[in-house]
Amino acid sequence: MLPTIFRRRSLRALAAALVAPAALAVVTACGAAEAPTTADGRTVLRYQGQTGLVTPYELADELGYFSKISLQWEGDTTSGPANIQAAATKQIEFGSAFNGAVVKLAAGGAPVRSVLSSYGSDDKSFTGYFVRENSGITTARDLIGKKVGVNTLGAHHEFVTREWLHQQGLTEAEIKQVQLIVVPPVNTEEALRSGQIDVGALNSVWRETAVGRGGVRPLFTDTAIFGEFDYGTYVFRTDFIAQNSEAVADFVQGTARATRWLQVTPREEVIAKFTDIITKRGRNENLKLLDYWRSIGIPVPGAVIAEKEIQIWIDWLVRNGELPEGKIAAKDLYTNEYNPYANGTYQPASGPTGEVVAAK
Template identity: 40%
Template structure:
């Protein structure tokens, strides 16, 4: 895996395992945008050597502020790998992009979740209190955005009743402690930043996304359908070895933290936060179930962004020879 510390100049916004891997018939370089403070499963797979001898190489070409930016780069051809919250992926598909959900990037469960924090002395106690309040999120139109909407909907409040403010992950703690926002949302992929903030004390959780969504995949790594058609074996190996890395992280958490620390250091980031990594939160085998997609399809139908039956989870999930895990 190579890393070039530069940002892609993105175009204007558009609508949004195997023990021994087989070798692909072609040699392909897969470019992607990294996420600050974290390591995607395909990056972990590369660090573990899972792509060696397969004909697949990865190239980190910069950072994405959030999932929608990653999808923009994917749609424009600046990268071959995208990654975003499920809701953002679906919105991008609705907007005309022919994307396939390759594998769950993360999941939310009792061990890994997105948590909404306030200062200890805040009068905000629960979901009903967030109406009219400012909430720091990493980006709009993605997981935290839609979690907030669903949380408000669950208590019969307008889904736009809270004021969401975009704040990069490394600054979440700072803007909350300086009272620039009322609430800071640490996404399931930002447990490293969350752990560092909690170590400093004085914060209180008011709810998390599992309270609203239950156990579910939080987002997906995404490939273009035309890429899969052009490189079916590469795509299959990429998904299999990334899923293998997800299992490795669950089975070897301490070793994974060391790998994350090394990767963060090489990228010029704070390696100390790797100690707070809590895992990816995905099911054994790294496979999705249809509910991971269907839940958000139903939300978008309810919001009038989709017609009933317009999209089906089975048409979006990558399967190759392997089928999604059963419900």
């Protein structure tokens, strides 16, 4: 059994306590059906960020890509499912999570719709599922009765682990014998090396520092299963989209362009821009995480959503008995209509302002 502290600590352990953000200079409350606006008429979008990191929409704001919205930080999140639940319950206007979690939320009756891909995996940014070098674990069947450490249940690490086990030929009964243990990323390497878990899901700084210390090896990676793939999306409530379509359109076009900026801009320029943004927002954050930024991880220009990226997790939930077949359709869970890289505004391979760019 893992110590209780493993369940309580999180990525926030890397940074000092956060200071409260400054309030917007002027925010006028509108009717119950409308979002609040700033003095210059911009719609306010509340959101949860990520400690020590810069999201594409925060970058879009810094680059001046928004003209109709103003972002309002409401704190940070370390869980995709919690983030989109906060959006569904009107604590914030939008959230980001693994597409399987989005499907589960929608299947449970939450009126949400995906509008843009938010993260993925490529050859530079991916999740590896590591074992101790001397563990003797070499196949999926070796995991029966073993423990796999994941950052949260019902999200990327759980779905990918179970999908890999399925693809490797384990039956559903055998897969259920593989125990998933919630371990915050900051503790995963320690738990793996001490034998408290047998497999640890590691990405970004956690993967690179663990590999650098030696003694661990990947059993599989998410890119080995699906190749370069978009795994998560930004979601808004459907009522908010209907009532504030111009604001949502502005969010999507700006964030899509910022994502494209990250796809075509040299890493050194990206890190410099991120450092500037984090320093200016004054939340007393740890800048060391930026040393481990390798790519946005989204392989599709402008983060356009592909239906297969949602359908695959609908199929997974149906196969796993968690969703009745035919209850929801992937096409009803997302839209690309606001994305300039999908609606004809820009050519898919163009840059963040529509210019022709060379491959990075």
